[in-house]
Amino acid sequence: MAEPKNRRPRIAVTNDDGITAKGIQSLAEAMTEFGDVYVIAPDSPQSGMGHAVTFSRILRLHPFEFGRGVKEAHACSGTPVDCVKLAVAEVFGEDNLPDLLVSGVNHGSNASINVIYSGTMSAAVEGAMCGIPSIGFSLLDERWDADFSASIEVARTLARAVLERGMPSGTCLNVNIPKLSPEALQGIKICRQAMGHWRDTFDQRQTPGGSPYYWMRGEFHNPDKGEDTDIHALSKGYASVVPVQFDLTAHHTIGTLNGWNLGHED
């Protein structure tokens, strides 16, 4: 549980669609209700960057006039995970972590297996790895001018809950919001990640000079019909909340693998 603090909470805000996206503008403005808001977000779209990190190229961090009641904002040349690392090291300091990190609101779903490809969610996971209570928000609408009003109601509810209660150790939250008005939203459900996956195909095209190249296009398949999944909750008009961990160990298979007797053990 979070301990009561005698100062106004400090809230870090990032995303993967870039610092000018409507989703982060709406989210950062909403967070000013709860504390002092610091935006550190990519200076260009970084969707699909997963947990990529920039250590073999340089990074830049520019002051940015965000407005909307935000205390301080920086645009970063790197990935969402780079933004979190720079926020911790250069904006807050490792001994002075923010009370909450929110990422998004992403323009598009990060439910099910999308959590692993998502820059939005990787920023939240990196926040959790740094010990910051962290939440990623995604709206099931990819349009640049999507309506974030239901997302912001959900973000308020969860930010309030996490600031009051803290976060279970080693986890962050993956929150997806259906494309509905606040009135039509059915509520919030705690879920597990549906075990869906992408079937990818590639459009092969030719450059004007005749060289082949590819565009990736995927189709999402979800054979997981469980009623406790994020995909199911979203289909019923609920916002889904999946607790996400960064311990990737498949603990339940360690016994099986020990049975393989790979040898050389004492």
Next chain:
Amino acid sequence: MAEPKNRRPRIAVTNDDGITAKGIQSLAEAMTEFGDVYVIAPDSPQSGMGHAVTFSRILRLHPFEFGRGVKEAHACSGTPVDCVKLAVAEVFGEDNLPDLLVSGVNHGSNASINVIYSGTMSAAVEGAMCGIPSIGFSLLDERWDADFSASIEVARTLARAVLERGMPSGTCLNVNIPKLSPEALQGIKICRQAMGHWRDTFDQRQTPGGSPYYWMRGEFHNPDKGEDTDIHALSKGYASVVPVQFDLTAHHTIGTLNGWNLGHED
């Protein structure tokens, strides 16, 4: 368990250091002992790309003369995960998956939390998501001319085991090898991921024109003193094998979160 096949196994090989790295050359050559080898690897270094995927830029795939007994090789302009997606869709076909995917041998450790930043391991995770038994190998030596002989012995042992037994559903293996000669290697241990993390600092420098920029530099910290971790096994001279899953749900915290009563539930 894998079913016996009446044909020679087909083995996909990728990495994140790029198709010309010594680690993938050694690994691909070693795999020819077990089957027909197909290399699909990045045309340039892709370390630290995590699970990044390229859908807003084009991808290229060039035939590559790999030699070393490899049946077919392609250099790809994208990330390690792109390589796996292209291999499945364009090289093998979704209904004709390879019997094994191996990634690496990475020049440098992917033990503990590094699994989440690693292009090498993200390729193996993507392989598992596609239903291919997949293993990532990493040597604790970043040098370009590192000695991969112990790594190759470990890779042979694990490739043989996985081709015979298959892989527990929804998992792949993260294998790290200490910087030791084959004679000095103590054996192979099944482990969990040590709960270590990077403390990042940034060197701030100036361009010749006077603009600030940053270089990321991290220091790895491991407060996890468990004797069942990969870091512990490696410190004792063992190769570590961690089963890795792509269900990121923190199932053990769902009860706690339901207790938050976020409301609006039926």
